[in-house]
Amino acid sequence: MNEQNNTRKDAIDINDFVFAATGARVRRLTMPDGTHWFPAADVLKELGYRNPRKTLADHVPTEHRETLEKVTGGYALSIPAGREWRRDMNLVDLQGLIRLVNGCTKPESQPFKAWVSEVIATIQRDGSYSLEPAPVQPAAPTGTTAYAVPQQLADALVRLEERSTRSDAALRQIDDKQNTIVEMLRDITKTLRRSDDRSRPVQAPELTPQQLLANWKSRNLVVTEDVHAVAAHLAPALLHGGAGYSVEEISVCTGLSPDRVHDSLELLSEQECVRQVGRAPNGAPFYVLP
Template sequence: MDEQLGQKDAIDVDDFVFAATGARLRRLTMPDGTHWFPAVDAAKRLGYVNTRQAVIAHVAAERQQVLGELARGVLGPDVARKIAGHGLQKSMKVVDLHGLIQLVNACTKPDSAPFKAWVADVVATVQRDGAYALEPSPVHAGYLMPREVVDIIVRLEKRNLRLEAEFARQAEQNALLWDANRNLSRIADSLERLAVPAQRTGHAPTPEELLASWQADHHPLTGDAHAVAAYLAPALVRGGARYRLEEIARRTGLDIERVRDCVALLVARGCIRQTGTAPDGTRIYLLPE
């Protein structure tokens, strides 16, 4: 359902929605650049019990549509088959980005508080100064993502990684218990195998292959994060990157705080890991084991 038809957004819409909801929702992008999201996806993620009631109570009429009617002009007459391919139904309600934010603002989950605080700051800034503008990026034709949004994304990524690790540990424990009921000797064999560190196999990737794998295995890296990743990649494939933040900032044209945010995002997404800091402040980054 991710139809890239509109103009380039100042803030990547997937990152923006992730910061707002804590999830990367399915979406349909119209030729005029407007984005639409299944109301059921947003409501479920935001903790609403009844999607229909949530949309009626919190989303303005002009900010909601029936998916089949909305998509007919983009997907053509065979809209039912194409929509079904995404596990959707023509009769389901979708909301635009305004409607999604209305659902977020009415949400009472604590996870939504940082994003709602940033939205309030934007509104207060407009009231006070008459405008709110993003900082131009020094390394590409576009804008820097607001620091507040970066902080939210990093926090959510860390939370997701923590939950994934907890789920993996629980799954491993369940597997061990199952094996224990069947055969105690297999537990010993499993524990011995788990004690052996995983070894890397195959040829070392090129920097281009490493960046491509990050794009495929993780959420796509865009803008400033991609610039930092591209700078670190050649050293990472040779065994490790040892750089001060000031050096990365000088080479990429970003300020130090922005570099720190981008590195934190790469770590949170599992692209790299920091193994320590040298006495001179040089940070040591390696690929995940």
């Protein structure tokens, strides 16, 4: 593998190379000299290693692993922002990544291992290994050459992309099933609501304040002018959930003295025309219909 600078295109695209090796897209830092570094945590996770510290010590020599701060500091670069980049994060270079893949037991790494073995065998037999130029050259600046991806890597990429496609299809099926279930639940809810509506007794028409006062009077309640004035003031609010008026408020609205308002409220309570159920937010007694 030829590490190349920014003036030339990599013989094998590094993203495809890493994807074929690990089965996933992992974070990558490319230094000004063209070398690539990868967060060890990303690589180890995708390759199924469970003990990062021991794995790095067992598989990757110190010259192929480094902390993020030392790697970026060597080029006077700042620490990347976001995505959980930390100064003490362990990185591995391309050689370190290959060593980790070669020690991996996941089936997905086998095509990549087969290619690495072929490279080693070819170098031992022929003394060198080189990529074949692509039969069809894409549009590129003059003087550049595109290379064909080795068959083992191409097969690995195809298998991984097919697996990703199947996963996407499975997720879409799950989403479709969830949407179907949601629609079914909505239909069931609508049915239950209609059934519940049919089972409820027919509500009597809402009373008007005048009808409420007439109802109280029909129960032989002695409705004096004071009681009538207080009851008329309470009635509209009582018919809409409850009345939370202070004695002083009723006194101002009716023109009665606070004592007369108090006596009228007590009479309405004694005759079970109203019932106090606590106090309103303003501290006034809160009355409702019994």
